[in-house]
Amino acid sequence: MHKPSLRRTGVALAAVTSLALAATACGGTTKKDVANESGGKAAAAGTADPDAATKKGLTVGFLPKQVNNPYFTTADKGGEKALAELGSSYKEVGPSSATDTSGQVSYVNTLTQQQVDAMAVSAQDPGALCTALKQAMSNGVKVVTYDSDTKPDCRDAFVSQASAEDLGRTEVQLLAGQIGYKGEIAILSAAQTATNQNTWIGYMKDELKDPKYKDMKLVEIAYGNDDAQQSFQQTQGLLQEHPDLKGIISPTTVGIKAAAQYLSGSKYKGKVKLTGLGTPNDMRKYVKNGTVEAFELWDPAKLGDLAARTAVALASGQITGKEGETFKAGSTSYTIGKDGVISLGKPTVFDARNIDRFDF
Known part of the structure; x- marks a missing residue:
């Protein structure tokens, strides 16, 4: 029998501060830890060249919260399709549990050791991945978070499913x-x-x-x-x-x-x-x-698509993740917001009138 007394941990949840995702301290420093003045996040070294050619033959690793979760399966397939269109390779790794934070850390380290060009990560915890992600960045790996963010200085950009x-x-x-x-x-x-x-x-x-x-x-x-x-x-x-x-x-x-x-x-x-x-x-x-x-x-396939295209744009030098930079992903242009946040768009409401028009 399920005991309600064991699950009331949420009643006294402290008020969550608006977009203050830095709940856990990040350890370690790297050459990319210096925050830029306008956005407060660690920008990649160098200046963005929006006219730079899109690199082909890149490898982008996707690390969802949970590999057997239907939502992330849909999202990551969107990323895989986008990478195929861009002439790059996709790989997926990740834990089978949505609460295995230590597992996520080990997968970040694995992708770094495998020398992927970029990784797209849905963080289970705001700070637990920071040290590993910063190590990846210091090794030249471009880091995009999608769906769930880490601290701004622990990645290059965050693809938000909506505001x-x-x-x-x-x-x-x-x-x-x-x-x-x-x-x-x-x-x-x-x-x-x-x-x-x-x-x-x-x-x-x-x-x-x-x-x-x-x-x-x-x-x-x-x-x-x-x-x-x-x-x-x-x-x-x-x-x-x-x-x-x-x-x-x-x-x-x-x-x-x-x-x-x-x-x-x-x-x-x-x-x-x-x-x-x-x-x-x-x-x-x-x-x-x-x-x-x-x-x-939102459409999770489109979220994965944008995460993949953002990763390739970063690896190609077209963007660095700095606020105000713009880039094109497919047929849509995006402007990077404060702290390197890129918003997919407004959510869609589904009801009896429109639900049969969607298949995901």
Whole structure:
């Protein structure tokens, strides 16, 4: 039997500061540790040449949080396809658990030893990879983070799936509309250390401070660790512990699917609203059977595509990761923002009217 007392670690979660992902100290220094004045991140040596030729024959390693996670499979296939189009090679390594931070460190070291030209990493922890990533950078490896960032000075650029603020606020807005801006709500997150999850939750909390949400109350944050069974059990525990719960936000594709699975077979179906971040293929049947009204996400294949193209642009010298630099990825031009952040774009809302137009 799942014991709710063992999972209430999220209730007292401290307020997450806006985009302050530096929760853990970075050890070690390298020649790339000197921050540039405009962005505060370690820029690669030299000056960007936007007209430089795109190098071919590069090797780019992808290191997701979890290799058997359907979301990362889709994202990394997008990266693989982009690299093939650019004439470079793709390789994927990574842990089978979404909480194996030490495993991620060892894979960074492996890619560095294999002398890849660049790596695209989805960080499980904001600071745990820093020493290894800085060592990679000092050895000439270009480092891109995607989906979940590390500290700005531990990589060259971060490809963000969407504005963190947009994601956090819109999830609250979606749920509020579904419950009439009234009632108790909960959040079902992934790992407690996940940088992207915590940043989004910080914006959710800030959004809830708006007077229009005065009749809504966040009663708990639970953690399913991006594990389907744990997330299913966490959903069950939330509903048992909070009988008046009106809605759940799950900003994780594994979590929202598991929560929908539980709700769809329970007395809470259609009564407790569920939204968050999910894939259309995972959520289609739950939208069609009335368990979920609407949820959102970006296209993970496009995220992987942009991560790969960013890595190649860095390795080709077309960008260094400095704020204000521009480059073209496919048919779209991107401008690098503060701290080397590159935003994919706004999330897409999926509901019964449009979900069949998407296949991922």
